[in-house]
Amino acid sequence: MAVPYGALSPLRGWSGKMVGMIERPLLLVDVDGVLNPLGRPTPDFRKYECHVEGQTYTVFLNSRHGTRLLSLAVETGSELVWATTWEHWANEWIAPRLSLPQLPVIKLPPNVRGQFGEMFKTPAIAEYVGRRPFVWFDDQVWAADEDYLRAHPGVGDFLLVQVDPRVGLTQTEFGYAREWLRRLP
Template sequence: MRPLILLDVDGPLSPWAAPRHAKPAGYVEHPLRLSRWSRKRLRIWLNPAHGPELLALAGTADAELAWATSWEHRANRQVGSAIGLPLLPVVEFPGPQPAWKFGPVGRFAAGRPPAWFDDDFDLFPAARTAFLDRRAGLPTELIPVDAHTGLPDEHFGHLQAWLSGL
């Protein structure tokens, strides 16, 4: 089965917790419109090098990239295109999420080894443990990302090493 590389937007691709005056190196500010009915704009930072790097790693390992973000399908329209990613499959998070993303991600990744970039794995430790227990015997890599820095080069090295070990 093809491995998955799961991407969150807020934190990994957009370092939302970085101070406004200290944009991480390589990131570019993108003003995004929240909806076509709203004039309100959201400003996020994205690193245009991340898209090609992720595509290269996925291609080398024959892995599939997918979104695992509360942005859901908006990630394709507003984030992926800004960093050079094609349309990606999306993990959908229907209804209230009492245990955050673990249930929908588990169903999406059923039987497949995922590497997952996110900044919030510690929000629901019991759900995280249950998720990992259900996946016992199947390679699963949770790669925590600091929302102050986004994805540094070390994370891409970590992903490459994990994919090489499959």
């Protein structure tokens, strides 16, 4: 499915490398700007103080996100995975507050933009996913990330869902992911 988009489109997709699906698709989830909005949160978000390696972070989380992510994973036969700089701390501080189980974590390199303009996470994502189809919820995925993934040998079908960091993950983004995942063979 080719998806038209503009520079600030919330949806980026590519599906030119369809391969036989042996493993379940992946749902990659970022935290800051996706589950923890950077703008003024709505009343359905709750404030938490998280203590990580001597630092205190304030996050705003909506417990419905956990329910919706789990429902999406079950409905589409997908596996949830953390793709966040919180890394293993997401399982300690974020997952319990969203009633999520412990999830696999993608180990990320230092925050340095890639040589082709891709986000620092993108090469690690490409290595982790292999040929498995995946949806990636992030507030910082752009055309350079899509181009990198498209050109990276061994990466299968994917959908990049750009989340507005001011409001975080909404039903609209869940809908994009659900529709795309339902179209997989």
